[in-house]
Amino acid sequence: MDTAKYHLDIRDAISKLCSQFDSSYWQTCDRENKYPKAFVTALTKGGYLSALIPKKYGGSGLSLSAGAAILEEIHKSGGNAGACHAQMYTMGTILRHGSEEQKSKYLPKIASGELRLQAFGVTEPSSGSDTSSLNTTAKFDGKNYIVNGQKVWTSRAEHSDLLLLLARTRPITEVKKRTEGLSVFLVDMRGLVGKSLTIKPIRTMMNHSTTELFFENMPVAPENMIGEIDSGFRYVLSGMNAERILIAAECIGDAKWFIKKAQKYAKERIVFDRPIGQNQGVQFPIAKAYSKMRAAELMLRQAADLFDQGKNPGEEANLAKLLCSEASWKAAETCMQTFGGFGFAEEYDVERKFREARLYQVAPVSTNLILSYLAEHVLDLPRSY
Numbered sequence: 471m472d473t474a475k476y477h478l479d480i481r482d483a484i485s486k487l488c489s490q491f492d493s494s495y496w497q498t499c500d501r502e503n504k505y506p507k508a509f510v511t512a513l514t515k516g517g518y519l520s521a522l523i524p525k526k527y528g529g530s531g532l533s534l535s536a537g538a539a540i541l542e543e544i545h546k547s548g549g550n551a552g553a554c555h556a557q558m559y560t561m562g563t564i565l566r567h568g569s570e571e572q573k574s575k576y577l578p579k580i581a582s583g584e585l586r587l588q589a590f591g592v593t594e595p596s597s598g599s600d601t602s603s604l605n606t607t608a609k610f611d612g613k614n615y616i617v618n619g620q621k622v623w624t625s626r627a628e629h630s631d632l633l634l635l636l637a638r639t640r641p642i643t644e645v646k647k648r649t650e651g652l653s654v655f656l657v658d659m660r661g662l663v664g665k666s667l668t669i670k671p672i673r674t675m676m677n678h679s680t681t682e683l684f685f686e687n688m689p690v691a692p693e694n695m696i697g698e699i700d701s702g703f704r705y706v707l708s709g710m711n712a713e714r715i716l717i718a719a720e721c722i723g724d725a726k727w728f729i730k731k732a733q734k735y736a737k738e739r740i741v742f743d744r745p746i747g748q749n750q751g752v753q754f755p756i757a758k759a760y761s762k763m764r765a766a767e768l769m770l771r772q773a774a775d776l777f778d779q780g781k782n783p784g785e786e787a788n789l790a791k792l793l794c795s796e797a798s799w800k801a802a803e804t805c806m807q808t809f810g811g812f813g814f815a816e817e818y819d820v821e822r823k824f825r826e827a828r829l830y831q832v833a834p835v836s837t838n839l840i841l842s843y844l845a846e847h848v849l850d851l852p853r854s855y
């Protein structure tokens with residue numbers, strides 16, 4: 471059933487690591503809204519979260535397709551990498567656009583896990599998907615940038631030392647394009663929390679450690695700006711292909727988990743004196759979910775391969791995210807239906823995964839926004855917004 475032929479050694483190691491964290495571990499974290507600390511520590515110690523950091527900076531220097539294999543296997547095992555996936559890829563902004571000084575200061579510590587960079591503050595309550603109209607400002611007072619404003623859905627802020635923050639450094643009225651005048655800062659939150667930075671957890675339908683952030687005259691030293699002033703939107707965009715490919719891999723892992731679970735149950739559950747899986751009404755949806763997963767998986771592999779060849783696969787990364795999130799949701803729905811009433815019981819763990827899998831059609835980018843990208847940038851249709 472597992473058709474993935476890449477990175478078998480990594481897949482094998484991750485699968486062994488994940489076997490220490492069974493469904494009761496994830497259910498307990500979910501029920502108690504608890505951060506899966508032991509799991510994140512094990513992944514960090516194994517060096518898996520530093521997969522994409524070059525060896526020169528203390529990481530494993532692996533390809534994006536290897537990173538994708540790690541995340542896919544976690545989800546295929548029943549786990550959830552949402553607690554820490556950003557530690558793998560948020561550092562890409564520093565790696566690609568940071569100064570040599572910033573890279574040598576931060577990357578080795580991020581690689582070892584001494585510093586956690588897994589919070590990414592872009593979305594705001596009033597701007598939503600329209601990132602360029604965000605309202606958080608950073609004004610230079612001659613010594614520091616002073617940040618004021620608010621973010622929403624900043625995940626893992628309570629479990630991170632550093633925050634990658636996008637803020638407006640030039641008013642929207644003074645720029646030619648709305649995407650100009652935004653800058654990226656690497657904020658060391660230690661020492662700021664409870665003073666000029668307030669973190670407020672948001673309770674959600676799944677265990678995701680997401681928060682709201684409030685900045686009140688929060689000082690950030692100029693040396694913590696990444697790249698050039700007013701060019702931050704471009705830097706954030708440049709990391710999106712990698713993020714979309716990695717999230718797509720998590721979706722494929724989820725799809726595989728749901729399909730395996732449904733397949734097993736359909737063979738074991740006897741109703742009307744025969745396994746439910748003998749009925750075509752039960753087996754066809756599973757076969758359909760499998761076929762959708764396989765097709766989406768091909769797009770994922772292609773996107774990751776192109777990325778690893780140094781190309782800029784905007785089309786393929788977006789297609790992979792779209793198709794893989796739809797494949798995982800189709801598999802989730804099929805698994806739920808195959809289990810009948812028992813799908814709703816916590817004990818079987820289907821309902822937890824079902825709640826978790828739904829996120830990826832909304833975050834980190836919603837399906838509509840991907841379709842808009844494809845319509846405008848691939849199909850050359852007029853921009854809709």
Ligand SMILES: Cc1cc2nc3c(=O)[nH]c(=O)nc-3n(C[C@H](O)[C@H](O)[C@H](O)COP(=O)(O)OP(=O)(O)OC[C@H]3O[C@@H](n4cnc5c(N)ncnc54)[C@H](O)[C@@H]3O)c2cc1C
Pocket residue numbers: 589590591592593597598599600622623624625626674678680829832833834835836837838839842854855
């Ligand atoms: C659990 C969770 C974790 C998250 N983690 C982070 C994080 O760590 N950092 C971060 O910065 N953000 C994070 N996000 C935010 C996430 O990226 C946004 O929720 C997502 O981009 C959608 O934005 P929105 O929620 O403001 O929806 P809105 O922009 O308000 O959109 C609402 C709906 O309208 C649709 N829509 C809006 N405009 C258009 C249009 N022009 N055409 C067609 N449809 C349109 C959207 O597709 C969506 O379905 C997270 C979100 C969640 C739920």
